[in-house]
Amino acid sequence: MSYNIALNFEDGVTRFINCSGAESVVDAAYRQGINIPMDCREGACSTCKCRVETGTYSLGDYIEDALSKEEATSGYALACQMRPKSDCVVLIPTGSAACNTKQESYATRIAEVRRLSDSTFSLVLEGDALKGLEFLPGQYANLQVPGEEQHHRAYSFSTMNGGRDSVSFLIRNVPGGLMSNFLRERAQPGTALTMTGPFGSFYLRPRVRPILMLAGGTGLAPFLAMLDKIVAEGGSPYPIHLLYGVNTDRDIVEVERLEAFTHLLPNFTFAVCVVDANSAQPKKGYVTHHIEPSHLNEGEVDIYLCGPPPMVEAVAQHLRDVDVKSASFHFEKFSASIS
Ligand SMILES: Cc1cc2nc3c(=O)[nH]c(=O)nc-3n(C[C@H](O)[C@H](O)[C@H](O)COP(=O)(O)OP(=O)(O)OC[C@H]3O[C@@H](n4cnc5c(N)ncnc54)[C@H](O)[C@@H]3O)c2cc1C
Structure with missing residues (x-):
């Protein structure tokens, strides 16, 4: 049996390796050209200590000086001894370059660019290399702005590609923005565009609440x-609620897709809220106005938050104000690029 192991490096780079249940993660990584820091390979030195964020595994043989009982129970493992029993996400506490690996680059071309609204584009890229x-889910890629070779912008994948040769993004139309101008004025099907990635620690964890x-x-x-x-994995036994906040009615996109998810996932519900007081939507105001106690479930909830930095900060402050400490809290800020 071979498992898919995501190695997440400190610099945000993610690389995937396959690892049989009989092989250690270190052996599998070296076999695939990724040199995780490691000295003894015997569970004695702790150089390869990592944190297993998701998945099941056996810890193997090691001495307690290398991995304490507390560390083992809180998800740490020695990659030279750890053997997976399922797909896993493993955090490697070093940069990718130190492991002789780096971000992957993909030559793609535009398959489709569409204006979903005044403020939002949908961009689909295709390319044979994307099949691999x-x-x-939740991670992002860097897209080079065509014609501006020194500049790239970060965008979160808006679909899972599942072995297909295409990927999709939802992109805000920022007036005067480099990528926005390109999409508005020059983007055509067939235009070449280099993508690097995947990156990021904002991704879906196992559904346990x-x-x-x-x-x-x-x-x-x-x-x-x-x-x-979640659909591909057969759903979730726990409720999933999405609050989607926008500035005006014209910014609302992909509602048909959200509605389709409510049919595919019986435990999924969503609500849209709009800042504009003249909105036709029943829920007006900021997302923070519409977080209900039942959504917070007295803290027994995993919260995922993504949007522009002021929104992320306002929600984080709101959760502090209502004094709810959720079981986990993951966020991604769509910060503007500095170049
Ligand atoms: C990890 C990560 C993931 C991201 N994922 C997405 C995504 O999935 N979809 C998406 O639309 N964006 C996403 N972003 C933001 C994206 O990378 C760009 O910053 C954004 O698309 C603007 O790029 P641009 O080239 O059009 O404008 P720029 O040329 O970068 O900016 C032009 C001007 O507008 C300002 N500006 C830029 N962004 C904003 C903003 N949001 N609000 C107000 N002013 C702004 C800049 O400061 C600058 O003055 C993400 C950012 C990060 C860090």
Whole structure:
């Protein structure tokens, strides 16, 4: 049996390896050209200590000086001894370059660019190399702006590609923005575009309790990929609620897809809220106005939050104000690029 192991490096790079249940993660990584820091290979030195974020595994043989009981019970393992019993996500506490690996680059071309609204584009890229692309639902890629070779922009995948040769994104139309101008004025099917990735620690964890998803604007994108994945994995036994906040009615996109998810996932519900007081939507105001106590489930909830930095900060502050400490809290800020 071979398992898919996502190695997440400190610099945000993610690489996937396959590892049989009989092989250690270190052996599998070296076999595939990824040199995880390691000295003894015997469970004695702790150089390869890592944190297993998701998945089941055996810890193997090691001495307690290398891995304490507390560390073992809180998810740490020695990669030279750890053997997977399922697909896993493993955090490697070093940069990817130190492991002789780096971000992957993909030559793609535009398959489709569509204006979903005044403020939002949908972009689909295609390319043979994308068939081999793997990423965790919620992660992002860097897209080079065509004609501006020094500049790239980060975008979250808005679908799971599942071995297909295409990937999709939801992109905000920022007036005067480099990528926005390109999409508005020059993007054509067939235009070449280099993509690197995947990156990021904002991704879906195992479903072990209710989930609250909070999206601001095109911050909806990673949740669409997460919901794709939950559908592909047969659903969730726990409720999943998505609050999708936008500025005006014209910014609302992909509602048909969200409605389709409510049919595919009986435990999934969503609501749209709009800042504009003249909105036709029943829920007006910011996302924080519409987080109900039942969504927070007295803290027994995993919260995922994605959107522009002010929205992310406002929600984090709101959760502090209502004094709810959720079982886990994951966020992605769509910060503007500095170049
Ligand atoms: C990890 C990550 C993931 C991201 N994922 C997505 C995604 O899935 N979809 C998406 O639309 N965006 C996403 N972003 C933001 C994206 O990378 C770009 O910053 C955004 O698309 C603007 O790019 P641009 O080239 O059009 O504008 P730029 O040329 O970068 O900016 C033009 C001007 O607008 C300002 N500006 C840029 N962004 C904003 C903003 N949001 N609000 C107000 N002013 C702004 C800039 O400061 C600058 O003055 C993500 C960012 C990060 C860090």
